[in-house]
Amino acid sequence: MHEPKKIFVADDDQDILNIIEMMLRSRGYEVVMSSNAEELFACKAEDLPELILMDIWMAGVDGREICGRLKKNKLTSAIPVLFVSANSQIAAITEDCRADGFIAKPFEMKLLLQKVQEHLHASMQAQTCDQISQD
Amino acid sequence: MIKGDKSYNDLLTRINELETKLDESNEIIESIRRGEVDAFIVQNNGTNEIYTLRSADKAFRLFIEKMNQGAVTIGDNGIVLYANTSFAKMVDVPLERVIGQVFLGLIPEAQRQPVSQLIAAAWRDKESRGEITIPGKEGGELPVALYLNQLEIDGGVALGIIASDMSLQKEAQEQKREMEKKDEFITIASHELKTPVTSIKGYIQVLQFNFQQQGNTHAAELLGKVDAQINKLTALISELLDARRIENGQLPLHFDRFDFSALLHEIVEETGRLLPQRLVVEDTTEGVQLFGDRNKLGQVITNIIDNAGKYSPPSSKIIVQAKAEQNILALYVKDQGIGIPRDQQQKIFERFFRVKGKKENTYAGLGLGLYISAEIIFRHQGRIGVESEEGKGSTFYFQLPVIRGENLSASA
Numbered sequence: 001m002h003e004p005k006k007i008f009v010a011d012d013d014q015d016i017l018n019i020i021e022m023m024l025r026s027r028g029y030e031v032v033m034s035s036n037a038e039e040l041f042a043c044k045a046e047d048l049p050e051l052i053l054m055d056i057w058m059a060g061v062d063g064r065e066i067c068g069r070l071k072k073n074k075l076t077s078a079i080p081v082l083f084v085s086a087n088s089q090i091a092a093i094t095e096d097c098r099a100d101g102f103i104a105k106p107f108e109m110k111l112l113l114q115k116v117q118e119h120l121h122a123s124m125q126a127q128t129c130d131q132i133s134q135d
Numbered sequence: 136m137i138k139g140d141k142s143y144n145d146l147l148t149r150i151n152e153l154e155t156k157l158d159e160s161n162e163i164i165e166s167i168r169r170g171e172v173d174a175f176i177v178q179n180n181g182t183n184e185i186y187t188l189r190s191a192d193k194a195f196r197l198f199i200e201k202m203n204q205g206a207v208t209i210g211d212n213g214i215v216l217y218a219n220t221s222f223a224k225m226v227d228v229p230l231e232r233v234i235g236q237v238f239l240g241l242i243p244e245a246q247r248q249p250v251s252q253l254i255a256a257a258w259r260d261k262e263s264r265g266e267i268t269i270p271g272k273e274g275g276e277l278p279v280a281l282y283l284n285q286l287e288i289d290g291g292v293a294l295g296i297i298a299s300d301m302s303l304q305k306e307a308q309e310q311k312r313e314m315e316k317k318d319e320f321i322t323i324a325s326h327e328l329k330t331p332v333t334s335i336k337g338y339i340q341v342l343q344f345n346f347q348q349q350g351n352t353h354a355a356e357l358l359g360k361v362d363a364q365i366n367k368l369t370a371l372i373s374e375l376l377d378a379r380r381i382e383n384g385q386l387p388l389h390f391d392r393f394d395f396s397a398l399l400h401e402i403v404e405e406t407g408r409l410l411p412q413r414l415v416v417e418d419t420t421e422g423v424q425l426f427g428d429r430n431k432l433g434q435v436i437t438n439i440i441d442n443a444g445k446y447s448p449p450s451s452k453i454i455v456q457a458k459a460e461q462n463i464l465a466l467y468v469k470d471q472g473i474g475i476p477r478d479q480q481q482k483i484f485e486r487f488f489r490v491k492g493k494k495e496n497t498y499a500g501l502g503l504g505l506y507i508s509a510e511i512i513f514r515h516q517g518r519i520g521v522e523s524e525e526g527k528g529s530t531f532y533f534q535l536p537v538i539r540g541e542n543l544s545a546s547a
Contacts (some may be wrong), residue, residue: 013330019337026344058325086329087375088322091389091430104430106333106369109340 004030005120008049010037010066010086012058016105020053023109024116030095035059037066051120053103056085056093060086067097078126080119085111169512179483205279205298209238213254216293225269225298243269250281253445257283257294266301271295278305318383325376329369334366345391363408370437374503377426378486381510388428388514394465397423398429410444410453414544418457423464423537432535435519438504439468439531445500447472448529467532474525484509485522508533 007019012035021031034040037054038061052070054061063083070076082096094102095103100119104114199206205222209215215236223230226241233241241249256263271277278301286295289358298402343358380386397417408446425432443453447470454469475483482488487502512519512533523529 013334015334016337019334019341021335022341022462023344026341029303086326086333087327088373088380089387091428092387094390105329106336106365110335 004028005051006030006032006049007051007053007116008032008034008037008040009053009061010034010040010058010061011053011055012061012091013055016055016084020112023112027113029116037061037063040066040070040076041073047081048076050123051116052079052083053084053116054075056083056090057135064093064097067099071098075105078123080123083121141259144469162453175393203300207233207238207298209254209290209294209296211258211292212394213237215241223300225277225300238381242267246505253281253283254294257285261285271302275349278302303402305459314383316356318379318385321376321379325372328372332365332369333374336369339365359408363405366405367409367441370378370434370441371501373434374501374507377507377510378501378503381507386507386510388431388511388516390427391429392424392426393429395423395457396424398433399455401438402433402440403455404445406437406440410440411454413444413451414440415454416455416457417453418455420457420464422458423459424537425464427515427539428511432515435511435533438508439466442504442531443468443470444473444527446470460496463534464537465532467530469528469530471528472528473526475521475523476525479524480521506513 003024003108007024007029008056009017009024010033011017011020014035017033022031024031025065028042029107032049035058037052037058040048040052043049054063062087066081067081070081070101080100083090083097083102084105084107085093085102087093090102090104093099101115183220191412200219201221203221204259205225206217207215207222208217215238218230218233220230223233226233228236228241235434238254239247239251244529245271249265249267253263253265262285264281266278266280268276268278280299280301282297282299284297290479338360343355346352346355346358377386386457399416399418399420403414403416440455441452447453451471454467456467456469458465479488484505486506488501489500509519512535515535517533517535519531519533521529521531
């Protein structure tokens with residue numbers, strides 16, 4: 001049996017956290033929720049998630065800045081980051097921050113699950129390739 | 136031979152005279168080249184004839200004389216050597232009383248300190264710049280930018296000062312700030328409106344999923360209708376934002392390669408929920424890749440299909456036909472609705488336009504959908520149009536070039 005994939009969800013809106021959690025759990029993912037994405041930087045290597053869903057404007061926290069730090073950090077740079085936001089510039093922000101993708105709010109549950117699956121799959125393949133080339 | 140000797144000496148003298156004249160001429164030409172000569176005075180039959188030079192130098196002088204900026208040259212003693220009319224007007228002193236004056240004396244007392252600092256800085260660093268405020272028309276204030284440059288003239292040094300009236304720039308900046316404020320408001324308003332909609336839509340989808348799992352298809356179907364209405368609300372919020380952005384010339388598009396057919400089927404599924412059994416799809420574009428903004432083109436398709444549903448009888452069919460021929464992809468949406476009078480067919484792509492007729496009040500909408508659609512298609516180098524006959528129906532269509540990603544920059 002594979003371990004369930006761990007997904008980190010950061011949003012300052014509790015309802016949206018609940019909804020995304022319900023959607024992801026219904027598909028067997030393990031979900032870690034946070035209203036403050038800063039927590040990610042306190043994670044031990046073995047506790048790091050396999051994918052991050054994150055809002056852009058969060059109370060006191062700028063998702064763009066967090067994404068930039070994640071992508072610069074060796075430990076976290078390979079974790080796919082998807083922005084989930086109602087920001088109308090979401091596509092451009094995703095590109096600027098070198099995030100891996102975005103989901104515009106309000107979102108379709110189907111689309112969210114599909115994107116999560118796609119990015120987990122792509123990141124797993126990249127890891128396998130890395131391992132083969134290292135061996 | 137004596138005669139010959141004399142003429143030899145005569146010739147030598149003549150040659151010497153000519154050489155001196157040639158040297159003089161060369162010197163004059165050199166002076167003209169260096170811009171040191173403004174005019175020649177030629178004595179002719181006891182009268183002086185003045186010949187001024189129509190050189191590039193004169194063109195520059197005229198240019199400086201006529202320009203809107205104030206131009207002043209001051210000597211190292213602070214006295215104005217030259218000023219143009221614009222500067223005289225700016226300080227409200229007749230031009231003939233500006234030249235020869237102490238420059239600082241022309242500047243309002245309150246500004247003398249910063250201006251003298253600028254002058255000192257320009258002498259020290261060769262150039263300086265700053266901004267001052269001088270009394271303007273009708274008791275107002277005139278913001279003026281000063282650019283000071285050290286110049287070498289006639290073997291000495293002087294300061295060239297350009298004074299620009301900044302009031303127009305300030306006004307433009309003010310307008311831009313105002314526009315940005317409005318734009319920021321719309322952006323925040325849109326974000327704040329979409330946030331609760333996201334929660335409502337999210338809970339509904341979770342409920343719908345749960346009902347489906349439990350086999351309660353009726354409840355799931357009803358929630359599907361709620362969800363479709365929420366999508367309409369979202370579309371209205373986006374329309375307001377987009378229309379505002381188009382007005383400001385900054386509708387952001389995000390270009391990427393995508394499969395058109397997959398997009399069409401997504402939209403048909405979504406719009407079809409509010410138009411059950413009415414959409415007939417004929418799609419032969421399978422595998423056709425477009426380079427464009429997938430979301431925005433989806434918005435155009437949604438808009439055209441929604442319109443077809445809105446303006447046609449409840450159970451009538453709507454034909455959605457997509458085909459690709461010779462690098463052009465075309466989508467046609469044909470309804471059997473009220474149609475559009477010929478004289479209004481071009482106007483429907485204008486902002487806030489809604490078809491005028493007896494029943495106009497029964498159709499909801501902001502009149503922004505087609506305006507935005509036309510802009511989106513236009514920005515993709517495409518065409519959008521309508522063929523319609525009143526009482527029989529309309530066919531809305533758009534055509535898009537099937538292009539390779541390399542041919543179009545992402546900022547297009």
